[in-house]
Amino acid sequence: MRRWLMALSLVVASRAAVAHEMVALTFDDLPALTLLKSQSYVTYTNEKLLRGLKHHHLSATGFVNEGKFDELDRPKQIMILRKWLEAGMDLGNHSFSHESPNKLSADGYILDIAKGEQVTRPLAAEYGRTLQWFRHPYLETGTPLEVKQKIDAWLGSHGYRIAPVTMENSDWLFAEPYDDAIARHDDARANRIKAAYLAYTAKVIPWYQNAAHLLLGRDISYVMLLHVARLNADCIDQLNLILSHDKLHVVTLGKAMQDPAYQRVDDYAGPDGIEWLERWSLSLHKDLPWSSFPEPPPEIESDYRRVDNDL
């Protein structure tokens, strides 16, 4: 290629990069969030999800609940973590038992976090990675303030950084009815749920982009919360298209966290598991545009309640 042409294409490429906002994909509840207690289903879900992520060159961080290992076949569950690392993905700690600090108290919660890294930390080290991310279950970060501060201090002194959430699509609400449809071999219902999920995702992502602009007056790098679920494994191609359509370029969590927005102090110490745009809106005393927040379809909510009650 001629030198001037190469220079021109570099300029074009960097303009394109600037025009895109960034998003880090995070998948919680590893090995999986599923209604179905089947190792082969969980393994298949992870293999398909990782294949899709790699196919589209998407990086991701998976947040592990080690307490789930013994719910199914422990060695195979641990093998799934290995597959994430082999695929070049990062892993984080999501606590051992997925309990809230509101239930466990500060000391109990800290023990649960420490217990949650026993396998993941040495495994990550085998792949040259240091376990550094922690995602709070239910996004509940400790209340009152002294509890939150105690947890934060422990996390900081053990080399952890809290993984915030600034974008999500209620995937868990769709994921369980979808598992149920798959288990019943009801393709028509599975396809309906998929279509509703993707339509909802396409509506809710721009809401977060708009909310961030209203709140902070600029583009930010988002951290998107998803779950390791069969629904996401089956929809990864379409999710990738939605992100591209919304001009969101997928980056690692570390890269997204370089956005100075994440240096803001999170001084929310209430009991609710709220997302970070809402935390910032409370400290800035500025409202988010809740009146335009897209609600998930009522038929999906009732389907979720029904399958969840069936347990």
Ligand SMILES: [Zn+2]
């Ligand atoms: Zn979770």
